[in-house]
Amino acid sequence: MSLFITFEGGEGCGKSVQARALYRQLSKLAIPVLLTHEPGGTPLGKRIARWLKWGEKIPPQTELLLFNVSRSLLVAGVIQPAINNGQTVICDRFADSTTAYQSYGRGLDLAMVRAVNHTATQRLEPDLTILLDIAAEAGLARKQDRKADRFEQENIAFHQRVRQGYLKLASQEPKRWLVIDATLPRAKITEIIWPKVKRLLSERGSRL
Ligand code: TMP
Numbered sequence: 001m002s003l004f005i006t007f008e009g010g011e012g013c014g015k016s017v018q019a020r021a022l023y024r025q026l027s028k029l030a031i032p033v034l035l036t037h038e039p040g041g042t043p044l045g046k047r048i049a050r051w052l053k054w055g056e057k058i059p060p061q062t063e064l065l066l067f068n069v070s071r072s073l074l075v076a077g078v079i080q081p082a083i084n085n086g087q088t089v090i091c092d093r094f095a096d097s098t099t100a101y102q103s104y105g106r107g108l109d110l111a112m113v114r115a116v117n118h119t120a121t122q123r124l125e126p127d128l129t130i131l132l133d134i135a136a137e138a139g140l141a142r143k144q145d146r147k148a149d150r151f152e153q154e155n156i157a158f159h160q161r162v163r164q165g166y167l168k169l170a171s172q173e174p175k176r177w178l179v180i181d182a183t184l185p186r187a188k189i190t191e192i193i194w195p196k197v198k199r200l201l202s203e204r205g206s207r208l
Contacts, residue, residue, distance in 0.1 A: 001204035002032075002083045005197065006094040006126040010163050011152055012139035013132035013182040014189070019092040021190045022197065026088060031206060034082045037092035038070065042077055045070035053149040060106040064116055067098050072120035080124060088201070095121050096129060096169055101151070104165025105158050128200060130193060131170050132182035136160045139182070 005022070007015035016037070023035040039049035048070045052063065071094070082089050095117040103113040136159035143152060170177035180192055198208055 001206065002086050003088045003128065003197070003200055003204060004079070004083060004091070004124070004126045005088065006091045006096065006129045007132070008093060008096050008100070008129055008166060009132035009182060010100075010134060010136055010139045010159055010166070012142035013134045014142075014186065015130070015132045016092050017186060018130070018132065018189055018193060019090050021186075022193060023090055025190075025194065026090075026197075029208065031201070032085075032087040033090065034078070034087050035090045035092070036074065036078055038074060038094055038097065039067055040070065041074040041091075042070070045073050053151065055150070057150070060102060060108050063106070064098060064102045064108055064113060067102070068116050068120035071095065071098075071117075075121050075124055080122070083124075091126075094126060094129075096166070099169060100162045100165040104168070105154070105162040126176065128196065129170075129177050131166055131177055131179045132189070133163070133167065133179055134182035136163050 007019045009015045019035060019037075023033055026033040038045075039052055040046045048066055052066055052070075058066075074091075079089050079091065098117055099110070099113055102108050103110045136156055140152065140156075140159060167179070170179050178193070178196055180189055182189070184192075201208060
């Protein structure tokens, strides 16, 4: 049976590497799995993502809506069909990114952000969300050799609010969230994630 797993975290936390590692592990075991990411994951979503990351400054509420345009396309066109098909879906960022960045980071009203997210997700919730937690300064330092996008260019206080937002979300729903210290070695992080995923898959009737 399918599982919906999301990866979350601030800049430079290493979630994409871990999402890919989990995808490879499940593929190796012949578990039907799909890896996707936000923003993007569909042709129009990709164009929106490029604009959100590299375009001109836009009001926070416009940003909130655009992330959710991309998300609604991804949920309706990719994620929900895969889940209905019995696939496990791994998504690199999902609605919690909007709550962390646009509400805690940008300061938009939390209830309003949640309501817009719900419209896009059709209330689809991840079974497991893995938060790779890292201090904002340390995460940004890992990305210093690349050109900074609109989010990476934000000041340190913004990134600290995002991190605290994520930790708050995780503490409110400890059953859904697995918080991992992102400064641990990559292989160690992979080792922490696997037993948790394995247990959830077994509970859903997967023979591993
Ligand atoms: P990434 O490809 O590095 O994960 O870049 C996505 C950027 O967009 C990252 O800085 C986080 C930001 N973001 C939001 O602000 N809100 C969202 O809902 C999502 C999905 C991403």
